[in-house]
Amino acid sequence: MVEIGFVGLGAMGLPMARNLVARGHRVRGFDMRPAAGEALAAAGGEAAASAAETAQGAEVLVLMVVNAAQAKAVLFEGGALDALAPGGVVALMATCPPGAVEAIAARVLAAGRRFVDAPVSGGVVGAVGGTLTVMAAAPRESFEAVRPALEAIGDKVFHVGERPGQGAVVKTVNQLLCGVHIAVVAEAFSLAAKVGVDAPVMLEILGGSSAASWMLKDRGPRMLEAEPEVTSAVDIFVKDLGIVLEAGREAKAALPLAAVAHQLFLATSGRGDGAADDSQVIRTYHAMNGGRPQPG
Secondary structure (H helix, E strand, C coil), X not given: CXXXXXXXXXXXXXXXXXXHHHCCCEEEEECCCHHHHHHHHHCCCEECCXXXXXXXXXXXXXXXXXXXXXXXXXXHHCCHHHHCCCCCEEEEXXXXXXXXXXXXXXXXXXXXXXXEECCEECHHXXXXXXXXXXXXXXXHHHHHHHHHHHHHHEEEEEEEECCCCHHHHHHHHHHHHXXXXXXXXXXXXXXXXHCCCCHHHHHHHHHCCCCCCHHHHHHHHHHCCCCCCXXXXXXXXXXXXXXXXXXXXXXXXXXXXXXXXXXXXXXXXXXXXXXXXXXXXXXXXXXXXXXXXXXX
């Protein structure tokens, strides 16, 4: 059993924390929304009143927050880092720019604590099912210290490197491909709709052809719905593709497809659909081209 502090009990964080409890770990969690802490307590965890209280006595402090700014606020302004015992491990699991992760890690290490850069992929479905992909970068000793917790959260746990920031780079590349795939599926369906091709038939053909992809099969059916259930919001890709472009600038790498995809998600959010399912980037295509597929 590992003593775990968990900050960020949102749509993904809460089921992740519940899975840790289910695997026998002692979990104390904190979120700005008291109801989230109450939900964790109902699942057998403990609700903390602050980030610092969450970290007190923990062996591992998991941060499943929105961005790097929130991670810094929790650690350095909220007192969580000082509350964490010397030698304790900070596991940053949010999607953050590689440069920001390196800077946070440097401050954590300077304070005598360990740091694991461990972003995840798999969305709410993976968080609930404990099937997330975890991309962890840290010295081997630190990685092994948190492995039991990581394996309670995901069924695909990878040690991708020894240096903080390497996990963030892997997640950045993953999000580049995901965002571009979703946008190009929307573009293809928009063209089909423009010329009057039956959308469900188009989806069936593409899903069984060499053009098929995981994103096509997952997001394609939701693109045919007017108001699909939200599993990952448009605004998540506004953020994540922004991180992709920031990483490209830092590396002086041209990322033109990512830039176009980012603009499409940004336009969708700007039209008031930021909280809609990310498949609804297709609404921007329909706004440009007219029409939409008939619901299947």
